[in-house]
Amino acid sequence: MAMSSNREAPAGPVRRVTLVTAPFAGGALATGIAFLLFRDSFPDRVATHFTLDGTADGYSSPAAALGLYMLVFVIEAVGTIAAGFSARSALTATRSLTIFSIGLAAATAYILIAAMWTTSGSDGHTPELPLFQVPVGVVVGAAAGTAAWLITRRRA
Template sequence: MSQVEGFVGDSGRGSRRADARLVSLAVLPFVLAFLVELAVYAALRDRLPGRMASHFGPDGAADGYVGRGAFLAVGGGLFVGLGAVGAFVALKSGYRAYRRGVVGLLAGCWATAAFLGWPMTASLVANRDLADGASARFPLWQLAVTVGVAAVAAGIGALLGLALARRTALPDVHGGGAVRDTDAARLGLGDAEQAGWVRRTGSPWLFGLGVATAGAGVGLAWVQREWVAPLSLVAAGLLVAAFARPCVAVDRRGLTVSPSVVPWPRVRLPLDRMERADSEYVNAVGDYGGWGYRVWPGRSGIILRSGEALVVRRTSGRVFAVTVEDSATAAALLNTLVERRTAER
């Protein structure tokens, strides 16, 4: 099994330079977004009320307030945290990065920074020349502008990713992986024998990210004194944490991937919808664009790391993958069970 160290075409010092470029471009949009917010705040500081509107309802009226210092601190903390996440992801993908992974990463970082930076900066303008933040308004058309700005920023990030990929000679697709079992191995079972396979897999850093996201939602609710908007962050964080250590099972029902602590949400692939299973090396960023539950044209998967994975080719032509150790045994058992189910028809 071959693995690609650093950017393809680079080695040693060149690889480190390429990784540094990727990290810099991933962090840059968050730095720029905060600098823009800081510049607008400095320009309007003497024209801002002591109690600023920080959250607005569907009608555009203010319904959440913070002090001027807290407003700037929350924005700074948010951009610093997201920049750190962007740098971490870039470092994790830097030694096995491929064109679509780099493009997707940078497009996502730039879009996220713009999607958060525009409304935060626009909120400063909305509080301008007011005696109290209660009079501030944030019209709904600002949401459309936010989406448009984020789309433009995503395009900029994608172009930067393409330029970086071309400069470092990155291939379009992952080419360093290897199918461990190209002959679709079977597990020897008698006609009357039954077998099952269970393995837990996980990602500590993904669990930490989920907990941090949920904690950020709680902190945002405490600052804004309302739960409607932050609740989505809490729910997303808990969902990520729950799926950060799933249980992978193979039995006569097929393949099931479910959280370790709760029975739902889960993914189940029945045997009659499978064509074959293999143990393969997958690259989280290069093959699936990141970590977590990933959906791409023609394939999907629960990808918690780069490494060996159980890859199931379905009768529909789509591919499903889950990163788990001892995937060769799971693949062999699935192939045996699929063959047995086909013979029973």
């Protein structure tokens, strides 16, 4: 009598890369949509870097800012892919890294959108990103990661 196993076969390299990078593509898409919604309210120079106290200290043109935002998602995706291929267990690492990617992409998208929102309302003044936005971004990322974990956990 053959015994069936509920264990999944390890995902191939293309599937692993897709699973791990899809959240970053989603985060980039959400950020791009927000950029399109805010673009008419941006000043000539968009704040792209903030000090620890929340004051803007780096600026770019709106097009360059969008490029920098997308570059952040690419760097995060590449780092996560590298972590996935260096892991010993492909199945466990893929699930864990996908959940991590979902949380990181959600937190990044939230913070970038908050920065755009801050810049759009600056009206020629130095934009200030309220410091509470960073912990809120962490909570958004943790909530997204927790939701992904709950959805994907295996039932015994």
